[in-house]
Structures are given as C-alpha cells and as structure tokens.
Amino acid sequence: MDSLEITIRTTGGVAKYPAKAHARRVAEKTGLSEGIIGMQGTNTRFFSNSDQPQPFRQDRYFYYMSGCDEPSCFLVYDIGKDILTLYLPPVDYTRFYYDGRGSTIDEAMEKYDIDRAAYQVSARTWWSFQKKFVLPGTKVLAADGPSVDDILRRALDACRSVKDADEIELIRKANQISSIAHKDVLLQLHNCKSEAEAEAIYMRTCIARRAKAQAYGPIFGAGSNASQLHYIENVASFGDSQLLLVDAGCEWQRYASDVTRTIPINRKNPGEWPSKEAKQVYDAVEEIQEKCIKLMRVGTKFSFVALTAQHLAVDALLSLGILKGTHDEIWKAETNRAFFPHGLGHHLGLEVHDVSPPLRLLSQEQERKESQKQERWWRRQQRKQQKHEFIPPFDWGDHGRPYHARRRRTNLLTHISVPGEPAMEEGNVITIEPGLYFNEVVLRKFFLSKDKQRKHIDADVLKRFMPVGGVRIEDDILITSEGPVNLTTAPKGKEMLEILRKQG
Template sequence: MHPYSSRRERLLADLPAGVLILPTAPEQTRNADSTFPFRYDSSFYYLTGFEEPEAVYAQVIGDTPQAVLFCRPKDETHEIWDGYRYGPAAAQEKFGFDAAYSTDDLDAEMIKLLSNQPRVYFAFGHNPGWDLRLAGWINAVRAKARSGVHAPTELVDISARIDEMRLFKDAHEIDIMRRAGLINTAAHRRAMRTARPGQFEYEVEAELMHEYYRSGSRFPAYSSIVASGPNACVLHYGENNRRMQDGELLLIDAGCEIEGYASDITRTFPINGKFSGEQKAVYELVLAAHAAALQEALPGRSYDAMHQAAVNVLTQGLIDLDLIQGPFADAIEQSTYRQFYMHKTGHWLGLDVHDAGAYKQQNGDWRVLEPGMAFTIEPGLYIRPAANVPKAFEQIGVRIEDNIVITADGHDVLTADCPVAVAEIEALMRG
C-alpha cells in the first residue's frame, strides 16, 4: 500500500462522518515579485507526499469515503517558466487519491463535498486566510438550505490527532532521519577541519552548506547558527558575520533536511584546535550532562527525566567550578543554574525541526517515552560576563546536541558518528 494512503487510513480510523480539509503551506514573498523557495506544510506532506504549492487535500469520511487532491492544472506556459507540474490526472495516480481536481475548481467542488455533511475536520488557526475561506464554503452551503441541502454544524480541530501520529516515526521515517544525520555529521566534521582564526563565521557556514548540497540536501532544516566567542552565548544567534578570533570557541547549531525530515546537531569546538583549561572544564561538564540525559532516554521513562538529569549534573558542576553557590539542594530549589542554563534539554524532531507532538498529557504529567519517538538532547552552558563570573570563564558558550530515537529496549543515537569527545575533536582539527 502507498505509505501516504496508509497514513490517511490510520488518521481516519474511528472518526465520525464528515469532511477533512487540509491545505498545504502558502508560497511566501521574499521581496517584490520574488518568492522564497517553496516548502510544503509538514502535516499536508505527511498525509499526501505531494510537494507542489497551491494544493489541498480533502477527505470524505463515512460510508462512501473518498480521498481528493486539488492541485495546479497542467499548463504548458507556466511549465516553460517555472517547471513541471503533475496536474490532477498524474497526481491522482501517483499519490493514490480517489479523485483529483484543478485548483481552479476548488470552490465549486468543495461546496459539493461539504453539502449534507455533519462536520468539518480542519487545522484551525494555522492560516487566517484558509479559516476565512472555509467559512465562505460553509456559508455557501447554508445558502442552499431552501433546496434541502444542510451545512456542517460541527467544526473539529484535527491538528492534535495528526500531531500525535507524527510523533511516532516508522522505520521508513527513521531511515530518512538517519541519512540526514549522516550528512549533517559530515558537514560538522568538515567545519571542524576547515575553521581557522581570522575567518568570518559565514565562511564556516559555507562549508556546512557545501556538504549539504553535495550530499543531496538542497536546504538546511533551519537557519544555521555559527556563533564564535561571545555569540556562542546568544541562544538564537543568526547573523554569522563576525570575524573569529584565536582562543575562542565556535558553537555550530546546524541541520540539513532530507525528504522533508530534519537533522539537528550542535557541536562546540576551539577555533584554534585546542581547548583552554576553562573551556575544557565547561565543555566536559556539558558533555557529562548530555551523557546523563541520554541514560534516561529509555522506553517507559518520563520525557522530563532527561532534562532533570542534565540539570542535576550541570548544577553540581557549576558549584564545583565556583560559578554558583551550594549546597546542591538549595541551588536546585532556587534554580540558580538558570543564570547559565535557561532552556530545556531537547525537543521532538521530524518533519519540523521542532516537531509536532504534545510534551505533556492532558492531566499535566510529562508523557512517557515510547518506541518511535524522535527528539534531540541538547544541554548547554552560556557564561556571560557578570559579577560572579571569573574573567577566564567569560564568553564561554557550549552546547552539545544529538538526535535520538527511542527503540523497544533503549535508544538509537542517529548522530553518534559526529565527533564529541575533546580528544577526538582536537585530533580531527589537527588534521
């Protein structure tokens, strides 16, 4: 069975009758009449596999189910200028739909699909324009009331159900994410080999992109962070235009995208190839926190257990380095570690770099890790100048991030080949 058809069947299982409507993402204007490279909506792609813009998936649910795709029509002139289009006939066959129509017919056909249906399933609030368009279709059906046609009376947000499906990766998805991790690992290794004092951060970013492109990843999964010196203490730094100095650390948080799936690796290393004493102390503390979190990445454990394990290690280490005051229990209770560690220890990973899925159950408890869940582990320390910070520790920013999948009996580190030990990094940089 077509993988996307199978996902659609799982989504629809046990849903009461109605019509599901899911549009892809809109094209985004960059400036004037130029657009950014198109990137489909992740949930739309998850259920259809269809990558073209201006598309809508509609699903009739009930005794006579029907999967329908609306897409751009074949148009020779447009294809001369902008490239190949599937068109409805080819798209219907390739992607396993029961019917396909041109987007030129979207309004008329959608009114037909919604007529005499009890409810609509929709991802409300994602795009105000589509919310309004759905309201217009429903009102058009209501206008036919005198002819005996009734409009849907129940609106159901389908987002959470799709998100829950996307949270659990199947073997096909994990294979893609593993490939993305291997490409990203090669890019980070390339950055370590080529980075030198005196370069600009964007020169290192160019090395990352070179490796992505040559390996078949046409786009990064997110804007790369290439942060040297003080910039490593800025969590979402993105300018990447500073000249790197001898004796500083370089923090790279970068990922590639393959077939829609993201890799997300962070590594921190000395620009001159050798950690100073203070840099090494902070780095190995973060590495120990990473290892502690990874030990909690097991089926049946609370998602938050990884974060708490990392916080415990970082807090004790900050006390040992005399950057915060003990005793340990007081430092935890008062969260004094948050001066240097102010974010969670990871996030879901998949079609979005911060992927879909709830972190807590409806009762407020953290959810339990289960096989197929994919996420990052990324503890860090960011030591900005302050009255309690010795000069030698100022502007040391370290983050270490890997990509993990929970298995039946443990976990799989998809990015395990990316150098992380001090000796391994220094040896690679010596070349």
C-alpha cells in the same frame, strides 16, 4: 455541481511517501468511522512590495497526509470510504517558460500515495470546495480554519510524534548528511579565519549531497557569539576566540536533523583545548548529555530527563566553582538559569521543533492531585540524595517536579513537566542538547545585579570562564524498545579532537 476530472490509481510504481498509511492512522486516532478530513496546502506568496516569490515551504500537516510538495493544492480524505483525493491547481500555460508547471493528474498518481487526483475547477480552495461539494450534515475535520473542534489536530500530533520506519530513515539520512558536513568543518577548520568560512564548508557539503534545504538557520558562533542561543549572523572573525559553536542541520525530503558541536580553536596546538576552563566546561556538558541519553527510554517522561539535566548542571557549576552555596539554595533561586537557560530538547521530524504528543486531558482537581503527588515524591528524593547527584533510575514512573499547563508560578527549568504529559514511546525522535553559556549582558543585567542571584555566583571565578563563550552538544535520539539509538554520527569529544590534531 461542476465536473471534476478524476483518475483512479493503478497498482505498482516507485516507492512513495506513505501518505495513505498516514491518513489511515490519523483517521483511527480521531475515533470516527465516518466523516471527511480536509486540508489546504500552502499557496505561492510574494515578498511585500516585490515581484520576487518567497521560498515555497509546504504546510507540514498537509505534507504528512499527502506527500505532496506542490503549491496551491488541497486534499480530502473520506474516512468511511477510505479514499484519499488530491486536488491540483489548473495548469497555467502562461507560466511554463518561467516556472515550469505543476503535476498533471497522471503524474500525481505516479508520484503520490493517493487514490484519486483531480484538477480544481471552481473549487479553488478547500473551503469553497466544502461549501460546494460536501453533503450537509457530514462531519468535517480540518487542520486549519473553522473546524468543529481540535480532534484532528490532536490526532495529527499523536501520529506525527511517533515516526514510522519510512520517516525514521529520512531523519537518519538527514543526520548522515549533516554529520558529514560537520566533520568536513573539522577537517578544514585549520584553513578558516572566520565564522563565514566555516559555514561555507558546511553548506557546500550539504548542497553537494543534494540537501539544499536547512532545517533552520545555521548557527556558527565563535567566542562570545556562542553565548547567543539563536545567533545567525555568522560573519565574525575568529580572532582570539577559544571555541566555535556549530548548530546546523539539513533536511532530507522535508525531514529535519538538528546537530550541535562545539569545537576548540587553537592554531598553535590543533586538537588541544585553548584553556583549562574551555575543557572543563566542555567535559561537563558532555557528561550531562551522556547521562541524559541513557535515560531516553520507553515509559520515561521526557520532563524527568530535562529535570535531571538541570540538576546535573547545578552540580557541574558548583564543582567548577562558578556557583556557591547549597544545591537546594541555588535551585530555589533559579540561578542556574543564568548558565543553562533553555530546555533539554524537543521532538524532531517534519519540523525541527516538531509537534509533541497531545497531553492527557485532566480536570483541575486531577491536575492539583498529580502536582501534589509529584512534589511530595520529589522532596523525598531530595532528602535521600545527600550528594545531590540526581541520577534517577529508569523507572521514575509518574513523578517529577510540577510545571502547570496554565503557567502558574513555578520553576521554569523543568521545561515540559506538565500534568498529563505522556511518557516517551517507541518511534519518538527527540533531541538532547544541554549547554552552558557565559553571556555577559544577561549575567550583568539579570543576575549579578540582583542580590538573590549574585550571592550564589563567584564573580572572580566567573571572570576566568567568560572567554569560553558557550558550549552546547546536541544529538538526535530515536526511542526504541531496546533503548535509545543515537542517529547523529558527527564527531565529538575525543574523536573530534583527534581529527583536529591530524589536520593541524
């Protein structure tokens, strides 16, 4: 066996990312008392046909178990001995002038919550290390590559979906910076004439506060651009746009925020809605979000909240006169997909679309029975709701419209309502982001061109709402035993309008 230089950790030092606690949690979730967990981090990569490196982004599973944000590392956690070892690449002295260097062993022991550190010698990768140094017969779990089964991934997802106190503070900090940046856009919007200028204000605030990394490509969509969910060009002039949709969230120490605000553009009367239709759509989306946030409680399934949002959207579109017919007819035809085409939210953490807790494993017979039970319950509730308000109590229990994991024919609007879906629990952080959109191409090509859909859409009323473009409002919600906690403080609603009035 090739020799490895190893240093044993001493106590003390500065506060560190709790990698060892995470490793123990993951090991406990595997149900194993002995064995080895191995993970390889991300290597440095170059763009195709170029000498320019791609921006480095550490594998998030690896980071969760190591707290290490350096390239070309791998880790080994011995479950039985409770020893977490980080393997560092050899120091390349020829690159000092260009790239600096990675951590030495002593520096790694100071920075990371690990038990041992070692340089990679001939063990250049985790897989070659496994062949060379892991005893035959030892149970090995790996997050990627030829692992024995999916035990480790399920354990990692179960742990990552429930944030500890350190993770919550990092997400809160990311939200704080993003919220300040969103507010700065409001404060200076009167000086802006384009999406690019507004984005520059947001980015300047984030970078000045040392949050240079964005959790995703910022979206600054004015007018019809707001109807494109992942619009990222951010270069158009405001022109006669009524609204600016801003979907942007920074990272703080690898943890994401995800914040969306929709802002009225009104140069003559700042802080006032440019049209009655813009106000009506905004008010509808705001009401949907407020009602859904109240439902974000321990023991409730998120799919039920997502389902409620879709029914509230149907009610809102009927109230606005955009849709016509009965609630049940529209729901069956799925016409509301024209205006609310996405899910209500997602988990948030080391990824902006973070991992979800693993599903309970059900047999086909269990899945069939659960689906039938949910369908019967849902139909009973529909009959009781004469006004179709669809505001469920907090004790919905194990009910909800079925959405099968095997992608059978079903109503896609329920987002994640799958048999085996676990209920929300304390420590989950989940976004709530309802929206209503008026995308001319989508409406014309996929809805107004089909009799099944067209008969439920009032084309004359719709024409008045098309200039609105789109409205989305998004906050990051922490699930606690005391109820939902909104981590996002970016101004919205009346507070947003008041800021715009004062600056105008």
